[in-house]
Amino acid sequence: MHTHHKTRIKVDPSNPDTIPKFMDELPIPSIARPRAVIKGSPYYEIVMKQVQHRYHQLFPTTTIWGYDGLHPGPTIKVRKNEKIYVRWKNKLPRKHLLPIDRTLHESAGPPDVRTVVHLHGANVAWESDGHPEAWFTRDFAETGGTFSRKVYEYTNRQMGATLWYHDHAIGITRLNVYAGLSGFYLIEDPVEKHLKLPKGIYDIPLLIQDRSFHSDGSLFYPENSEPPAPVNPSVQPFFTGNTIAVNGKLWPKLTVEPRKYRFRILNASNTTAYTLRLGDGRTFYQIATDGGLLEEPVELTVLPLEPAERSEVIIDFSQHKGKKLILQNTNDDGNMGVIMRFDVKLPLKEKDFSEIPNKLITEEQLLDEKQADKTRLLKLDAIEDEYQRPVLLLDDRMWHDPVTEKPVIGHTEVWKFINVMNFPHPIHIHLIQFKILHRTPFDLERFQQDGHIQYTGPPVPPEIHERGWKDTVKAEPGMVTSVIMQFSENPGEYVWHCHILEHEDYDMMRPMRVVQEE
Template sequence: MITQTVVHLHGSPSEPDSDGHPEAWFTKNFQQTGPSFVKEIYHYSNRERATALWYHDHTLGITRLNVYAGLAGLYLIRDKEEKSLPLPKGKYEIPLIVQDKSFNPDGSLFYPAQPEDPSPGLPYPSIVPLFLGNTIAVNGKVWPFLKVEPRKYRFRLLNASNTRTYKFQLSDLSSFFLIGTDGGLLKRPIKVQSLDVSPAERIDIIIDFSRFEGKKVVLQNGIDLDNPTGEIMEFQVTKRLPCPDKSKIPCKLSNIDFIPVEKVKKVRRLTLNDSEDEFGRLMLLLDNKEWDDPVTETPLLNSVEIWELVNLTVGIHPIHIHLVNFQVLDRHDLNGNLLDPLPADFGLKDTVLVAGEQTVRIIMKFEPYSGDYVWHCHRLEHEDHDMMRPLKIIPSSLNKHKR
């Protein structure tokens, strides 16, 4: 079996030849390469603000399979500002990569080869519209436990699941603090009791276990409490603190330069749609266009745009735009009524949860590179069939009418 792969450093402002374009795939020892393949060695500047990026496969049509098989990991960037803060450090800062999995009796991974009720004439194997595993794995272990001291811990949490969105909460519904999102630290911490996190989103949180001394507390998925997948992992809190906890949660975390709306050069209204393919399978689309349709999103380099993401479906779509970080301006229902923001909306984002029958407006500056990128839904079964579109950043020296 020949496996194609290409790495994408998710959230990084990478040059186009190092971005992991879906058609820049390669096989073992580069014996075969895709039509957009340029080079074997990618370059990442690592100059962005402190944040938790992640890397994963991005091969056209099989991203869901490669990521599910394990081609994903966290990639932490540090800077002087973050290092100066009295946040939990060292062994008290822990990455948590959450994925749902299913297993065969022999322990190998199970992934469906067809929808549950395939129509006559459906190819085998065939893509499925979603995948929800029946177990939850954290850092590769199913329903693990972690022994912690009765003190503050910092968790860098990534939802690396194919489809599943989580509502992360503690089993006693006590509060914890959100201090960062996809694009790094917030301006100030936000006290929360739960956080909705869709695929590809990252959260930077602090949990104070001092109130649980000698007890156990479970990290839950509040969306699914009636099922085994309602539990994520267990924290087992020791009775004694071996040394004083000198870490703190500062009132001010970081400086974020949000983009003034006055700098906007273009507003794009883009719909999220459902359709069917020639076999009657569910097919999700961006602005009613397929991957191979001509590029339509062509912003100028260094220009500022607002994108209105209008979800005409009933399901959640985490929308990821390559190259940029963006800000969430607001959320509305389809009747134009203003909705409450999510806590993560107050930070810099590269992936935004767009709930069913909802419009989310985001603002972004297209920099620092021009070239060929993509934007897509990060429910991987949707991305692979065919909820991904090309994004071409035009050098500002070219004719503006090409926008």
């Protein structure tokens, strides 16, 4: 086997066409271990550090930020209702890796490197939710206006689910997450013990992110938009990378046995949505959404995922011995149309006794739109700032405007997102999991004239892959997207926002105050 072809392309990290795919084996994030036990509960310390990371075996190393110096960060595994404590420590340098737009919230002066960790999808007391203004700098030297505790408490009073943690600092979330600050948080539910789902080494998380690089291997993040705004650096309306990393490796391969595997798939990209497809359109089975298991598995050939959405699927490789199956992204072609590859090359260790059950869970809680205590109409729109840049808004309000969403503990609410823009937004509500009711087309011109919602067609039920518990919903353009949820505990200061991080930072995020019944 001669490797010295005359035409061998030199790998240039800035040019994805030169980067060979499926060279690196998919890394599996390590499991976080508690440092101690406090008041009978596991206590963790996780440190944000600047480190060198190798995205591809033919790349130079890349300077990134990682939880415990890892990218993705260590996976935190807990049991349902098991309380844990986590001290998130900022040991990052004082200078940011990426260009900071000084016109955004709290970004005008120092501190440049402020962090706060949000556990996405979690039912937690607000002081441990990672409020955007509860940020802290290195060694807690400086803290934001809502900062109140150094050690977070996670009670895990919710269904088993694939959650994730990531940075949420006001005005620079897009930069901190892009620098590498994200990881998995898995809640294990006793009900799963009875289900014979693939487990152990056959239960694998996949964190998908797009990235771009300079020729020297350093992360590329645009300093300005095209055409450039009059301020520099300037926030982008969106970011799209030109490579795909899964668990921190570019276009990896996973060598598997001919058997069933469970994959917990997370779109942790800043802006990019994916539609996943396996090989030549083979079926796979979805068993969970953001908030946990579905009532029964759903057979799919494609799986759309907006930023921050999670989906758990079972892929059965038993009929594909010796084959290679590419996980594709049909939203794109070329390099961005490929995510990773499964190589069914390993011998079967032992007989596969795992199953794709007919029934996963019994749904206890049924929410009825007619019984809602409150319905909110919430517009997704944009204005221009003094530099002619788009400012994305929720209900025509900026982040710092007074809070208008004040759900009451014990109440059921329906939120209707009226998207008057021409592209979808993944809307995330902190603290709760909701159900998608429907999406209904409406007369945009009429609405723009007098604010009246004139529906132009019947409500469309949620897509087959989004019928479980959700914390992030795709608000489609020209549609009213309705979700229903019940607030059951944890009054306090939360937020809701678009999970396109460039939008969240400017200014598509609003406070939400959960209040006790009067």
